[in-house]
Amino acid sequence: MSLDSDVIVDRRRIRRKLTFWRVVAALVAIALIVTFGMIAIPGGRGSLAVSSSIARINIEGLIRSDQERVEALERLEKNSKAAAVIVHINSPGGTTAGSEQLYDALVHLKAKKPLVVVVEGLAASGGYITAIAADHIIAQQTSLVGSIGVLFQFPNFTDLLKTVGVKVEEVKSSPLKAAPNGFEPTSPEARAALDALVKDSYAWFRGLVKERRGMDDELLDKVADGRVFTGHQAVDLKLIDQLGDEKSAIAWLVAQKGVKSDLPVRDYKLAPRFGDLTFLRTAASITLDALGLSAVARQVEQAGVAQAVDRLSLDGMLALWRPAGPD
16 A cells, blocks of 8 residues: 555656656747747847848838837837848738838838839738839739728628517717718718728728839839739739849849849848747647647647738728628
């Protein structure tokens, strides 16, 4: 009986030691991952990586207002010794406000450093607003660019509420306050107010394209009907300047801006939102796995799936290309 007790005590002692060393290993891994991640974030030591080089910036996914990204571009403008900047864009757009903010930040950056845009696969709506900040735009033949236009979308649950027998009541200061609200049919007055918003933002977008791309009214009318165009089509329509890739961008910088041809191209990572940091998700996953919570760790690793519904949280006026899905 005493022997069995000793065995149980030894097993418990071994388990405690194993758990202790697992936690220690996890903490060491977290420290290494966080340190590496901080080095990669602009403003830390990672910002030195663009010295005596061409900085590569990637703008991907939905665009929204992001002050951290603007500040990262300001640091690249003021503190970096990068000789030039190549901006890779692969975005369907996002909010008009976020796209305008990013456009303005790139225009300021371009005033200090030669800047060229490479369209990876898509630069539509707000993505195209971002692209025209550059004086030179390069895209592949099958890239999609354009979708010049804006929209305001909102769900209307009127029929659903009738079906389930729910009625939403409200008291508001004026008829157009919080209109449309999705809980009642949109009034003609509310629709007219939204139409005015859309037309005003659309006029701004058109004017920006006309100015930046040097188009006359006839060509502008042709390209500003909301369609996307392939890179091959976009060259003749003056939406882009040439077909090619990053090598073409480097060649243009060398030929037109006097950038040295032997400079390396190095990534300059724009600051992500804290909750989106990949290395933090990795650290959390390692910790959970070390504590024996493997199932939870896998869920953390797969948290990126939530980005699929990210566009549902976009608010306000949108400059966004949304290809129609299957019926």
